[in-house]
Every structure is written in C-alpha cells, then in structure tokens.
Amino acid sequence: MLIAEKKITVEEFRQMEFEGEDAYHELINGEIVKESGPTPLHQKVSFLLSLSMGNFIVEKNLGNLFTAPVDVFLHENIHVLPDLVFVSNANKGIIDYKEGIMGVPELVVEIISPSSIYKDRVLKNNDYEAAGVHEYWLVDPKNQSVEVYENVDKAFQLLAFSAEAGKVHSKVLEGFELDITTIFQPA
Secondary structure (H helix, E strand, O other), X not given: OEOOOOOOOHHHHHHOOOOOOOOEEEEEOOEEEEEOOOOHHXXXXXXXXXXXXXXXXXXXXXXXXXXXXXXXXXXXXXXXXXXXXXXXXXXXXXXXXXXXXXXXXXXEEEEOOHHHHHHHHHHHHHHHHHHOOXXXXXXXXXXXXXXXXXXXXXOEEXXXXXXXXXXXXXXXXXXXXXXXXXXXXXX
C-alpha cells in the first residue's frame, strides 16, 4: 500500500517518524510503502531458515546474518527491510550498528506473503538486482518453495530451485546447502 505520492530520498525518509502505527515502512524507488507485521507462519519459516543459515555462517566465521526488521539503505531512493540479510566479513564496513546496513549486502532473503508477491518478485527483485546484491532468495511458505538467484552482470539468474522437498544451495555461502523440508515443517 502506497502512503505517499512525492518521491523522497533515503535522507528524507530517515528524518520521518512513524510512531504509534502497527506497521513497517520501506522506501522503494522513492515511494513510502507500508506493510503489516508478518504472520506466525512467516516468522516460523524465517526463524528456521535463520537458524540453519546462521549456524553455518557462525561455524565458518563468514560474517553477519541479520533478521527483520533491519534497515537496509541500498542507495538514495531505496530503503528496505528484508527478512534476512548477510554481510560478509570483507564487506562489514557497510554495517552501522546504530543506523542499519548502509550499502549493498551480499545476500538477501525475502519470505513471500500473499500481500507481498508483486513487491518481492518484481519491485524488490529489480532493486536488489540493480544495486548489485550477489544472491537473492525468494522463500514461498504457501507453495513450500525456495528460489535462489545469483546476480550475473546486474541480472538475476536462477541458481537453485526446490519445491516441497529437495535441496537448494548458495554460492555466496560456499558449501551451504538447505534441505527445504527443514524450514517448511508442519504447523
């Protein structure tokens, strides 16, 4: 849901306050977008994925994994709140522990909800692609599927896909493989 018509910059967005509202706000192509909080299913999938991915990252000492909501400022007109964000040790300079991620992380995960399909598959996909995010994961709890895209010359190409059962892997997190049934457990 769009709540402003004038395109604004990240700097202007950061000066705004959204107190007293039961929602999150993102800045996509200079437009403020309001979102409701995630569902329990969304949060369960997010937790299980962050647990699996996080354990691997910690074990291999690869960098930092952040879970939503964490502010990611890709450039002057893009502020997003991805579900999971990985920043490598080599790129840790973009982490401002008081403000957010001030640049392009290597890996971003979005968990699709019925209200976010277009935003995650098109708008954010285009923003992450153009910004140079190396790897973009789309996790769909309803269809129990995971798509992993790698950025090749500012264009996402499908790296791995699995639905209902099977495994997907990451190039950014070299050696990481996920059996998708571990994140899509019965309720």
